[in-house]
Amino acid sequence: MKITVIGTGYVGLVSGACLAEMGNDVLCLDLDASKIARLKDGQIPIFEPDLDGVVARNVAARRLHFTTDVEEAVRFGTIQFIAVGTPPDEDGSADLQYVLAAARNIGRLMTDYKVIVDKSTVPVGTADKVHAAIADELAKRDVQLPYSVVSNPEFLKEGAAVEDFMKPDRIVIGADDDRAIHLMRALYAPFQRNRDKLLVMDVRSAELTKYAANAMLATRISFMNELALLAEKLGADIELVRQGIGSDPRIGYSFLYAGCGYGGSCFPKDVKALIRTGNDNGHALQVLTAVEAANDTQKSVLEKKLVQRFGEDLRGHHFALWGLAFKPDTDDMREAPSLVLIEALLARGATICAYDPVAMTEAKRVLGERPSLGYASTPDNALEGADALVIVTEWKEFRSPDFSRIKKQLRHPVVVDGRNIYQPALVAGFDLEYYSIGRKQAE
Numbered sequence: 001m002k003i004t005v006i007g008t009g010y011v012g013l014v015s016g017a018c019l020a021e022m023g024n025d026v027l028c029l030d031l032d033a034s035k036i037a038r039l040k041d042g043q044i045p046i047f048e049p050d051l052d053g054v055v056a057r058n059v060a061a062r063r064l065h066f067t068t069d070v071e072e073a074v075r076f077g078t079i080q081f082i083a084v085g086t087p088p089d090e091d092g093s094a095d096l097q098y099v100l101a102a103a104r105n106i107g108r109l110m111t112d113y114k115v116i117v118d119k120s121t122v123p124v125g126t127a128d129k130v131h132a133a134i135a136d137e138l139a140k141r142d143v144q145l146p147y148s149v150v151s152n153p154e155f156l157k158e159g160a161a162v163e164d165f166m167k168p169d170r171i172v173i174g175a176d177d178d179r180a181i182h183l184m185r186a187l188y189a190p191f192q193r194n195r196d197k198l199l200v201m202d203v204r205s206a207e208l209t210k211y212a213a214n215a216m217l218a219t220r221i222s223f224m225n226e227l228a229l230l231a232e233k234l235g236a237d238i239e240l241v242r243q244g245i246g247s248d249p250r251i252g253y254s255f256l257y258a259g260c261g262y263g264g265s266c267f268p269k270d271v272k273a274l275i276r277t278g279n280d281n282g283h284a285l286q287v288l289t290a291v292e293a294a295n296d297t298q299k300s301v302l303e304k305k306l307v308q309r310f311g312e313d314l315r316g317h318h319f320a321l322w323g324l325a326f327k328p329d330t331d332d333m334r335e336a337p338s339l340v341l342i343e344a345l346l347a348r349g350a351t352i353c354a355y356d357p358v359a360m361t362e363a364k365r366v367l368g369e370r371p372s373l374g375y376a377s378t379p380d381n382a383l384e385g386a387d388a389l390v391i392v393t394e395w396k397e398f399r400s401p402d403f404s405r406i407k408k409q410l411r412h413p414v415v416v417d418g419r420n421i422y423q424p425a426l427v428a429g430f431d432l433e434y435y436s437i438g439r440k441q442a443e
C-alpha cells in the first residue's frame with residue numbers, strides 16, 4: 001500500500017518505519033527541514049531502541065522516503081496518517097492547529113480517494129473537524145472527491161516504540177464507513193497474525209479510548225505516589241504494599257511504582273486535555289483533577305527531601321543527578337520531573353552536576369546554558385565532591401553501582417532515590433544515608 005505519514009516525530013517516524021518494514025511504500029513528511037535533512041542523511045533525530053535499524057533497512061530497500069514537499073506527500077499515499085503534535089493550549093485543551101493544518105493541506109491538494117487517519121492523540125470530535133476542514137478546502141476548489149476520516153490512536157511507549165508498534169496489544173480503529181475499515185484491516189493484517197487485535201468502533205469512542213488509557217495509567221501512578229507519602233508517615237513500606245496489591249489479578253503489577261512523578265509528552269497533556277473536555281461538557285472529572293494535583297506535589301518530593309536533609313538555603317551545596325529523561329530508554333525531556341527538580345535546586349542556590357546516558361544533549365537544549373548546572377561524561381564523574389547523589393530516572397546502568405565508590409566520592413554520604421531502585425538495607429550497609437519514596441530509612 002502507498003502510505004503518507006504526516007509528522008515525523010516519535011509516533012510518525014516509528015509508524016512510518018514499521019509500516020515500511022511490512023512491505024508498504026511509505027513517504028514521511030515533516031515541515032521541519034532540518035529533521036528531514038538528517039533523516040535523508042541516515043541520521044535518526046530521536047533516541048529509540050531498534051529504530052535506526054528499521055529505518056536504515058527500509059530506506060535501503062527504497063520503501064521508506066522522507067520529504068518536506070507537502071504536495072508530493074498528499075499525492076503519494078491513499079492512506080494519509082496524521083501524526084503531528086497536539087501540545088496543550090493555554091487552557092489545557094489539546095492544540096489542534098497542527099492537525100487541522102495537515103487536514104487542510106490534504107483537502108487543498110488531494111486529487112483522488114484518501115483515507116485520513118488521525119494517529120495523533122486528539123479530543124473527541126476532532127475527526128469531525130478534520131472532515132470539515134477537508135470539505136471546506138474541496139469546496140474552495142469547487143471539486144468533489146471521496147474521502148474517509150478514521151481515528152486510529154497510537155498506544156506505543158517511548159523506549160519500546162518499535163516493539164510496541166510491531167507487536168501491538170490492540171489496534172483501535174474508529175470508523176463508520178466500510179471502505180475505510182476494509183483498508184485499515186488490510187493495512188494492519190500483518191501486525192496481528194496470531195490473533196485478531198483490531199477493535200473497530202465508532203470514531204468518538206476510539207478518540208476517547210486513548211485518553212481513557214493514559215488517564216487510567218496516570219491515575220495508578222498518582223494513587224501509588226499518594227499512598228507512598230502516607231506510608232512514610234506510617235512507617236510502612238510502599239514496595240511491600242505494591243507487591244501485596246499487585247498480586248491480585250484484578251489489580252496487577254504494572255504501573256504501581258511510586259516515584260518522583262510522571263512526566264513525558266503524553267500523560268501530563270492528556271490528563272489536562274481530558275479534564276478540560278470534562279469541564280467543557282459540564283462534567284468535572286474529580287478523580288482526574290486530583291491525579292494531576294497529586295502529580296504536581298510529587299514532582300517536588302525530591303526537593304523536599306533534600307531541603308529536609310540540608311536546609312532551606314542550598315547555597316554552597318552541590319548535588320549529583322543521575323537521570324534526566326522522563327523515563328529510561330528515551331532522550332525525551334518533555335515534562336520530565338528532572339526539570340522541576342533542577343529549577344528548584346538552582347533557585348535555592350545549589351549547584352548541580354548531571355549525568356544521563358542519552359538525554360544530555362536534549363537537556364542542554366531545553367535548559368540552556370546555566371552557570372550552576374554542569375554535565376558529566378560518566379555517572380562516576382558526576383559524583384565528584386557532591387553533597388548527595390539524587391536518582392531521578394531509573395536507567396538500568398544505575399541499578400548496581402559500586403556503593404563503596406559512591407561513598408568515597410560524595411562529600412556527604414547521602415543518596416536520595418526518586419525511583420526506589422535500591423534495597424534500603426543494602427545501601428545502609430555501605431554507611432550511606434539512603435532516602436527513597438514511601439519506605440523507611442534503613443537503620
Ligand code: NAD
Pocket residue numbers: 006007008009010011012029030031032035083084085086098101102119120121122154155156157158265266
Ligand atoms: P513530536 O513532537 O515528536 O512530532 C511531531 C512532528 O510533527 C514534528 O516533527 C513536527 O515538525 C511535525 N509537524 C507539525 N505540523 C506538521 C505539518 N502540518 N505537516 C508535517 N509535519 C508537521 O510528537 P510525537 O511525540 O510523535 O506525538 C505526535 C502525536 O502522537 C501527539 O498527539 C501525541 O500525543 C501522540 N502520541 C505520542 C506518543 C509518544 O510516546 N510520543 C505515544 C502515543 C501517541
